[in-house]
Structures are given as C-alpha cells and as structure tokens.
Amino acid sequence: MINLDKGTVIKRQKRRKLLIEGIAIAAIGLVLCLLLPAILPAFRLKLLGRFLSLAIVALGIDLIWGYTGLLSLGHGIFFALGGYGLAMHLKLQLPEGQIPDFFPLYGVEKLPFFWYPFYSFPVTLIAIVLVPTIVAGLLGYLVFRNRIKGVYFSILTQAALLVFFNFFNGQQKLINGTNGLKTDTDTLFGMVVSSSGMQLAFYEVTVLSVLIIYLLCRWLTSGRFGRILIAIRDDENRVRFSGYDPTGFKVLVFAISGGIAGVAGALYTVQSGIITPSFMEVAFSIEMVIWVAVGGRGTLIGAIIGTLLVTFARTLLSEQFPEVWLFFQGALFLLVVTVLPNGIVGWVKSWGWEKLRSLLGLEEPMVTYPSLEKDPLVQQEREELESVQDNQR
C-alpha cells in the first residue's frame, strides 16, 4: 500500500514537472518568436538568430559529448555541409540555362553533376539533414566499429575536419574553393535573402528549429535510449556485457548529431550571408565544444545557454575591445575546466540552486547531520515506524 501511494505521488510529481517544463518552453518560444522581433532592432535580431542557430549545433554536440561521452572536434564538417547545401540551392535561383557566376572564372561551362539535385527546394531541405547525417554515420561506423574512443576519437574527427577543409578550399571548379558561396544577393521564393522580411522569416524558422530540435534531443535523452547513452559514457564494457552493442547506439547518435549540425549550418549561412571553408576551421569546431562546456555538459538547456552567453559576450567584447576576445575565451575555458567542471547549469543544479533557495529563505539551510534528514534508509525506517505506531493506535 505504502509503495503504491509513493508510486502515484512520484508519478504525479513527474507529470507536474513535465507540465511546468512544457509551459516554460512554450513561453520562451513565444517571447523569442513574437516579443523580441517587436522590440529588438533588426541588426540585433539578426545576431540573435545567428546565435540561436549556433545553439542548435551545440545541442548536437551535447548529445554526442555530454551524454555519450565522445568529444567530437569535427562538427564543423557537418555544419558546413548543411550550409553548403542551402547555399547551393540559393545559387541556382537563376534564369534557365545559366550557371552560377563564379564558374566561368575557372573555365567551367557545365554545372558539376552533384549540383543538379539542389535545383529542387524539397530535395535541398532533405539533403541539408541527410548529407551530414550520412557522412557522420559513415565516419562514425568506421571509427566505432574498431572501438576507437576517447582522445583517439577526438583526434580522428579533427583530422577528418582538416581533410574536408583542405578539400573544399582546393576545389574552385566544384564549389568556388576558398571564396565560398555568397548568399546575400540570391533569392529564395523570389525574395532577396538579405531583405528584412526574409531575415525575419529565417529568424522565426531558427527559433522553431531550436524548439523542435530541443524536443527531439529531450526525447532521445529521456527514456531507456538516453540512459544507455549515459551508460556508454560511464562504462562501455559493462554495456557490452549486458548484451547491448554500443557501436549501433554510438553510430546513431553521432549521425543524428551530424544532421542537427547540418540544420544549424544552413540556418547560420543564410543569416550571415556567406559560407566559406573557414566554417571548417579547427578553431571554430573547438569553440562549439567550449559553448557546451560553459553551459554544462549533459544538460540540453546548458548547451543553449552556454552558446548564447559566449557568443553574446564575444560580440559585446569585440565591439568594445577587439583585441581582447581571444584572451577572454581562453580564460573562460580555463575557468570552466578548473572551477565549473559541470558548466553553469551543472553548478546551479548541484549547488547554486540550494544556496539560492536558502538565501531567499525558501528552505532552511541544513544544520543537522545531513544524512539523517536525507538518507533514504533512515527515512524508510521512520515511515515504517510511524505506520506501525498508527496501527497500534
């Protein structure tokens, strides 16, 4: 009887928590979608849109690093693949028979074969997600099948990043090499991409994408699948001897994470007006990791918060003191590693929350020997004793 009651109480608490979370997400979504466009100047709104698209890639990194424990330093690949996908579609908004303006510069007269699918908008949308997903899946399969993990995995992803970077840099005749693809002056649905209406639309789509991808990650990380990811992070061999094949799980998560980065890349590209191979620079991919570390590994909201904080700080600081930013970023990383190993959200969860509550007078700071108040064994015994006493009465 007692256990049943306890079970329903826990269930009810869970449902209430979920409800609160849902309301909070909806509220934040509404503020981002409706309120901010009305009060922020266009320039700031565009910045926010870019930062939010970066938050999407951070969510992907959190999935593979924070939950599954695999530090990928190569997410620039997937980010750029998504960006290139959309940019190619925009470049193809031309009258019949013409090819993008940079091709003639290199003596190319016929459109390279892989550009053709990008004439179609739906195919482009699918490709933005699918191409990075497949690339990540393949890379992941090769790496994970051979049980490469830890630092070797990080090095391999970084090496792959360099390979892609050099390849894209060198292929003028295929994708305009180091100059990249400029999307500002292109049109989509007959409207110029850099026009304010279009940019607002992109902003709204970005907010929506953040919400959808947050919910996707939330779904993935709750339930058994998410717990297996954590289990793989904590003790992969144990997982294997429990009858699960970690390779499949890791490949899937890495692929999903790649797809998410692709979406982020596409949204970032149209809001910054250009995509170049520099999106695949080593430093940028490491920066993505820093955002997640600052916000808090293994907490989805942390990835978003971390990204927004760090990127906004960069904008503000580099507006004021252009030289300082890199030092600041280095200091930030050191600070997080040494003082806040679980990031901001991790710190709030484990420590700051209680401190805040006690500061606000909501909960008395514990003065007794804490294990007596919180030890479940002691609590259970106490409950049992009370119920026995009740029965005796």
Next chain:
Amino acid sequence: MAEKILEIDNLTVNFDGFKALNNLNFSMDAGELRVIIGPNGAGKTTFLDVITGKVQPTEGTVRFKGKNLRKIAEHHISRLGIGRKFQTPRVYLNLSVRENLDLACNRQKNVFATLFQRPPATDKRNVFGLLETVGLTAKADLKADLLSHGEKQRLEIGMLVAQSPELLLVDEPVAGLTDEETENVGNLLLALAESHSIIVIEHDMEFVRQIARQVTVLHQGSVLCEGNMDRIQNDPRVIEVYLGQVPSIGEKEMIMLRIAASMAWADGNIATEEIDVVLTRLSRQFADDEQQQKELQHELRDYLGSKVAIADLVPQLETVAEREIVLKLSYEVISSSARTASEDLINEEEAIAYVNLIKLLELPAETVKRLEAEVQAMSKS
C-alpha cells in the same frame, strides 16, 4: 548425467609468447556452483575473458550449451545467457539504482527497439523484485554513485540476475567487503545457485568455504586439481602452489595431521601441549633422524589450520595401520592437556569428538582398547 553447460577443451591463450592459459580443460554441469581459486597470475580472469568473448582463444574451444563461442561478439554471448560481474563493481554511476537494473532487465536490446518501444510492465515488476532481492529498495532512486562499495557489489549482482542468464560468472564478489557484507553476498549467491549455474572466482578462503561445493584450482594457466573443499585443502600440490614449497609429507600423512589437529581443536582451544604432541609424534612417524624431525615440525606447524570436517577425511584413510595411527595420535592429543586445572584431561567436547572419530574409523573395540592402553602406558613411563 546432467547436461553440460560449459565445456572447454585444450584452451590456450597466448599473449605475445606468454601463455595466460595453457591447454586448459574444464567442464561444468548445468545448475552447478563452481568456485575457481588460484594464486595471482594463474589465469583466472583471462579464463572469464575468454568465456565472455573479450579475449579470443589462440587454440581450443569454448562451448556453451554445445555452441562454440569462437568469433561471437561480447554482446551476443551475453544475449546467449552468460552474465559477468567484474572484479571491481562496475555499475553506471550517473544512473539511479532503478535505472541500472532497468537497463539490464531490458529484453529488446537493439538500437531501435530501445528507442521506440515502451518498456513493458513486466520489466517494472522484475526491477521491483530485484530491488528486494539485493536489498536496495530504499535506495532505488539514488544515484549509484552514492552507494557504498558493498551496495555497488550487490547492485551489480542484481544487474547480472536481471539479464536472467543461465550462467553467471562472478569475479571476486567479496573483495573489500566487511565480514557481514561478505556473508550477505555469500547467501545471495547460494540463493541464486538454486536456479542458475554459477562460476565464482575468489581469493577469500573463508568465503570459499561458505559457498563452495566443487572447487577448481588453476595454476599457471591450467587446471591443477578439482574436487570438494576438503580434498583441495589437503592436496599437497595446492599447498605447494599457495605456500610456495612442496610439503615433505604425502597426502595420507596430511590427512592424519588434519584429523589430529581437529581433535586438538575439539574443545575450541588448541593448547601448546597439544600442538607439541601432534608435531613430535607425527615427525617421529614420518622421519628418522633428529635433524629431519626438527625441520618437519617447523613445517607442519603451518598446516595446523583451523577446524576441518573429519567426516570427509577419515574415509580417505584406507589401510588399518593408518587408522590405528590416527586413533593413537588422537587419543594422545586429547589426553595431553586440559583448559583449566580443575577439569579432566579429557573434557566433554573432546570426548564427544573422540567417540565420533572412533565411529568413523570403524576399528574393532578390542583394537581401540589395546591402543588406548598403549598410549596410557607410554605417558606413564
């Protein structure tokens, strides 16, 4: 004959020239509880690694229920029904106790089933039952990180059982536990042995004695000997492996020594006089010159272990002469000292043990009388 759950033939594992396992043969019936002991480096853990597929054998085969396990991946072997507990407790520290068990309980272990299927209600009930079995109900929603060492060991055993394997491989389950926890784990294993086949690897001899029925001793990658606990303890080869020197006396002499020692222990107290009697008499029995006798006495002192069940030992003495020696020696031992001055030389417990021994020895009554008289005559002179 019971069905064999595990058969291992000519198993050799070669790590760059070092043979961790060397031509090992082993087999085990379904439903058996087998303890494997052996000094450090005997290959015990490698033995488990090979069964679970972590290490591939260089030569030889491992068969589980008749199925050859070569080239089968670890997770498939686990799904066949072999569960393994590691030496140090390995649980998922960032998941709650309940979640740890739930992951092990899950029957559908491929990626998409895990992602899309709702956990069936039976799993929840199983987890609830397991929590009771391992005694962690109160801490079910605590992160495994916060459990004590012993609780983690129990949780890991619970996770093993959750997989409902037919064969449990348990590597040093009581390392670092208190005596009480050790006994708990022992009882847990004994309870599990009713419905599972279990292999336990252990160093702690007290614990082995608590749970062991059949014991296999590994040494330098091969099986040294097999048998019940008493047999193993008296085997000179096992003693050599553990104590590092060959005993100078044979198996029969060792048995006599043990019986005499257990007589001395009968009143719960082994007195110096009793030890002296055992050692001098025995050394005289086994060696001729005085020097050898001295050395022997020194060596034998190590073998005067604690109480042993004499019921298993006596039948191993086959000749009448050996039995007579034992009787004489035992009588001499019990009459050599008393716990307190006021007591008889042969106190009540000793008398009971002695009567018991006579029954086991199955010597004719006249012989017993004759031998006792001889001893009394000797002690008077």
